[in-house]
Amino acid sequence: MPDFVSRFLFNLFFGTKRQAFASLPGPQPGILGTAGDFLGPQQPWNVCARYGREYGGVTLIWMGSTPGLVLNDPTLIEQVLDSRRMEFEKGSVQQVLGPLRTEHSLFIALQNGDWAALRRRDPLAQPWTPDWLATQVAPMQQAVARFVDAHLGGAVVDLAPVLRRLTFDVFGIALFGETPPDSFYEDFMWLSHVGDGRFKAKIPLKFVPLPKGFETVRNRFFKYCTDRVDAARRSPKPDAVDLLSRTLREVPDFPDEALAHTLSLYFPSGVFSSSTNLVGALHQLQMHPGAEAHLASESFEFSGGPPTFKRLDEARWVEAVVLESLRLLPPVRLFMRTPVKDMELAGVPLPAGATIMISNQHLHRDPAHWPHPDTFDPARWFDGGVERDPIGSGHFFPFGRGPRMCMGAEFAMVYMRTALATIAARAKVHVESADPYKEGFFHGVVLPEGVHAKFVRR
Ligand code: HEM
Numbered sequence: 503m504p505d506f507v508s509r510f511l512f513n514l515f516f517g518t519k520r521q522a523f524a525s526l527p528g529p530q531p532g533i534l535g536t537a538g539d540f541l542g543p544q545q546p547w548n549v550c551a552r553y554g555r556e557y558g559g560v561t562l563i564w565m566g567s568t569p570g571l572v573l574n575d576p577t578l579i580e581q582v583l584d585s586r587r588m589e590f591e592k593g594s595v596q597q598v599l600g601p602l603r604t605e606h607s608l609f610i611a612l613q614n615g616d617w618a619a620l621r622r623r624d625p626l627a628q629p630w631t632p633d634w635l636a637t638q639v640a641p642m643q644q645a646v647a648r649f650v651d652a653h654l655g656g657a658v659v660d661l662a663p664v665l666r667r668l669t670f671d672v673f674g675i676a677l678f679g680e681t682p683p684d685s686f687y688e689d690f691m692w693l694s695h696v697g698d699g700r701f702k703a704k705i706p707l708k709f710v711p712l713p714k715g716f717e718t719v720r721n722r723f724f725k726y727c728t729d730r731v732d733a734a735r736r737s738p739k740p741d742a743v744d745l746l747s748r749t750l751r752e753v754p755d756f757p758d759e760a761l762a763h764t765l766s767l768y769f770p771s772g773v774f775s776s777s778t779n780l781v782g783a784l785h786q787l788q789m790h791p792g793a794e795a796h797l798a799s800e801s802f803e804f805s806g807g808p809p810t811f812k813r814l815d816e817a818r819w820v821e822a823v824v825l826e827s828l829r830l831l832p833p834v835r836l837f838m839r840t841p842v843k844d845m846e847l848a849g850v851p852l853p854a855g856a857t858i859m860i861s862n863q864h865l866h867r868d869p870a871h872w873p874h875p876d877t878f879d880p881a882r883w884f885d886g887g888v889e890r891d892p893i894g895s896g897h898f899f900p901f902g903r904g905p906r907m908c909m910g911a912e913f914a915m916v917y918m919r920t921a922l923a924t925i926a927a928r929a930k931v932h933v934e935s936a937d938p939y940k941e942g943f944f945h946g947v948v949l950p951e952g953v954h955a956k957f958v959r960r
Pocket of ligand 1: 769
């Protein structure tokens with residue numbers, strides 16, 4: 503149907519409804535509203551960023567005849583994610599991930615349900631968590647060093663899947679004190695593909711069946727984790743530094759199943775995003791030899807002494823490279839929210855269930871805020887840069903904002919910094935192409951595609 507006919511029909515049927523939204527700019531709706539923009543070839547975060555450039559901080563969208571908003575305005579984003587957060591839920595994300603999670607999942611817990619209780623209980627939210635994190639630098643470094651040594655002088659590899667498996671293994675060591683077996687990784691990936699299919703479904707989820715064998719794989723995935731908890735209860739290791747052992751020592755009455763499920767769900771929440779960040783950083787470093795040289799010399803120094811948290815903290819270039827990759831290529835670029843009841847936002851009435859999309863893609867590169875926004879420049883984080891744009895602030899929110907910000911942000915930062923410093927000290931990662939890579943979307947996270955590289959001994 504020609505565009506003008508489609509627009510005419512929308513106005514014919516919904517013209518009166520549209521009047522209440524006349525104050526807001528946005529693309530012209532056709533008979534499907536403006537949803538077509540999100541069904542085309544452009545990734546959804548690029549659509550949100552384009553709206554930010556074309557329409558400013560608030561863009562009115564139409565999902566069919568239901569109005570919605572794309573937010574690129576820090577003040578409104580703060581309201582939705584923080585000060586007025588009780589008025590919203592995650593909506594479609596809860597439906598997508600529901601079958602893959604359990605009642606212990608913080609990620610999809612209802613804001614107006616048991617989210618706050620789950621968050622208070624989470625092992626990563628305890629007063630002793632920073633102390634536990636500090637104990638992880640050494641085992642993480644060892645695991646990454648083993649990985650690099652095994653790849654030195656080897657074949658060219660596709661970085662995203664290889665670093666994803668490394669990240670998965672390091673998480674296994676940090677959480678359960680052991681490298682997980684291949685079968686656990688295979689179940690994890692199988693389930694993640696199911697989740698990805700649900701994220702990308704173009705029809706209502708009630709018509710998307712779960713694949714054959716789903717229950718079996720799901721039960722096996724969680725059983726690996728409940729078995730770890732059983733074993734740790736039966737034979738406690740007083741000196742073990744993994745999060746499971748530490749939690750059982752600190753909170754002996756933590757219910758077994760809740761603990762197993764909480765820890766197991768850190769894998770899908772953090773493995774894709776953390777490994778995507780490492781790929782982005784290594785790709786940028788290839789194009790910026792000056793930054794790479796700084797990182798290498800600092801990493802060499804870090805790796806020459808005991809792998810303590812204090813020494814990791816002193817490695818400022820390592821931190822700056824991670825922050826700059828999170829700014830330029832944030833692994834999670836789209837946050838969804840929906841009003842729990844009819845309400846008002848940005849001066850317009852929104853019905854319960856309306857779509858609100860928030861992306862960091864535009865604000866992380868806003869030229870009014872960041873000098874040379876498209877340039878990878880880790881040095882911008884020195885001389886007060888970290889304090890000017892702290893994690894979770896208006897123009898830098900790779901982990902989200904407000905009390906519902908990523909539970910694993912600190913853990914992810916320690917892992918990504920340790921991994922980069924360990925890789926850079928032992929190997930020069932030769933990325934084959936400096937061209938921008940294609941960004942896919944997997945399980946809600948950006949997936950770098952076709953970034954091939956080899957690890958060359960320093
Ligand atoms: C670079 C790595 C990571 C990035 C960029 C990232 C990003 C995010 C973002 C943006 C959110 C908020 C989503 C929203 O508000 O809709 C989130 C939530 C969450 N993340 Fe992460 N994440 C990372 C690593 C991790 C890791 C390593 C873990 C676990 C160990 C983790 C666990 C969680 C959990 C449990 C939530 C839900 C928190 C809640 O609802 O209260 N993440 N993450």
